[in-house]
Amino acid sequence: MIRLQEHSASPIYEQIVEQLKALVAKGAMKAGDKVPSVRELSSMLLINPNTVSKAYQELERQGVIQTVRGKGTFVSSNEAPRMAAERLEALQREIRRLAVEAKSLGLSEQQWEERIRMESRTLWGDERAAD
Amino acid sequence: MIRLQEHSASPIYEQIVEQLKALVAKGAMKAGDKVPSVRELSSMLLINPNTVSKAYQELERQGVIQTVRGKGTFVSSNEAPRMAAERLEALQREIRRLAVEAKSLGLSEQQWEERIRMESRTLWGDERAAD
Amino acid sequence: MIRLQEHSASPIYEQIVEQLKALVAKGAMKAGDKVPSVRELSSMLLINPNTVSKAYQELERQGVIQTVRGKGTFVSSNEAPRMAAERLEALQREIRRLAVEAKSLGLSEQQWEERIRMESRTLWGDERAAD
Amino acid sequence: MIRLQEHSASPIYEQIVEQLKALVAKGAMKAGDKVPSVRELSSMLLINPNTVSKAYQELERQGVIQTVRGKGTFVSSNEAPRMAAERLEALQREIRRLAVEAKSLGLSEQQWEERIRMESRTLWGDERAAD
DNA sequence: GTGGTCTAGACCACT
């Protein structure tokens, strides 16, 4: 369900954050679903519980999951994402950076937007199909 | 020409890399143009020469600039960017990550693609106008 | 009468304490009124009786309710709240903390006091109206 | 400058966050001022560097301080506090809680608002005097 | 059982 890349530039806790957000975005996990406990996931991934804990705390800050004391951690109903203003700003900055990288690689506008659409389809496509 | 954000999450050398790539992508610098020497740029930006040097090494590795012994450093003809395969893979991974973040923030497919187009226009738009 | 937020930062027993104090403060419950027994409330809220018991112990410690052996638990006459000195000190410390947070968020003194008044009205306002 | 209460209910890292925010709110520290390094403060307070680090990360998330790689940590120009929406909501909830506690302690509306004004003066008072 | 906090000590990237 979650797979770590050992020699990745991004830290382990960030990989967990990204992948869990991806699972929720894709609909593989839905509001109310139980997330593995800190100890469970840490032993599954063979990493320290503190590292998982750090990832979960970041996910809670962003409103993706919610912890219930003594019971566990659950996917939250993501109607009101947290820190939306800051995250939208960061998103736009990163899009700008990637567009520069794309052009720097010699991609045309059409090629760049085609690559975007490839990812859009896998995320939003199913919903459109369901219409 | 290059402006550093003192308080940024990304390291200074990366800011230089990104901004020089952006200048080339926007057409503000073209193949053959001379880029400031390490000493020049470091004194302009009031930073350590080693930091500029690290940035230039990364830019050369990506094929954006080329050093000519005794003459200086120049923007290279960008027809065959180095490491294109690796960088295209990384680009696609990052697009995927941003699409997840966009959906996680509650953006619709239309809103997400509109944000992409906002950046595309400023980079590729001028060329289209010139057609 | 009491509504728990499953996904809240504060523990369940604290939510019960806060809400019962709020009911008394608003006048919805008055001195001598019977409060639900531990068993009743725990089955109403679908939680462990120990959790309700912990809440009632805290409320009794603060002088909000009183247990009469064999008869039940009642809202106490609130003329001499227990631990008033300690609680007043804690109150002042918390006001100080919130004022700092308000200023840190860029609120003006007027905006801060307006937010206070919004809450004051709903608690004390009715009494003034009854004068 | 920062004093820890050993037997406080609130964790050490939170005490650091609160106290540093208070120093900035009072004007004792201003934008651009250097904050003690993680290692410095941890040895001053005789606590683990990780605990200070956790506090600083939270302060950065709230936009109170900014770290500059390899140089240190500085008070940020607090014109755009971060997570403002979420923090304003939390502030209002906490005001509500404190108002209930005040009334529960038998305070009149006047006594409650007087206690608010006591803290307001020490934070905003100086500015008014400077007008 | 759950997550939250803290310590001790290590390694790394950046300047």
Add this chain to the structure above:
DNA sequence: GTGGTCTAGACCACA
């Protein structure tokens, strides 16, 4: 020198 990440292992509150 700076902060960021990670591990190992401990204790606590909550349910």
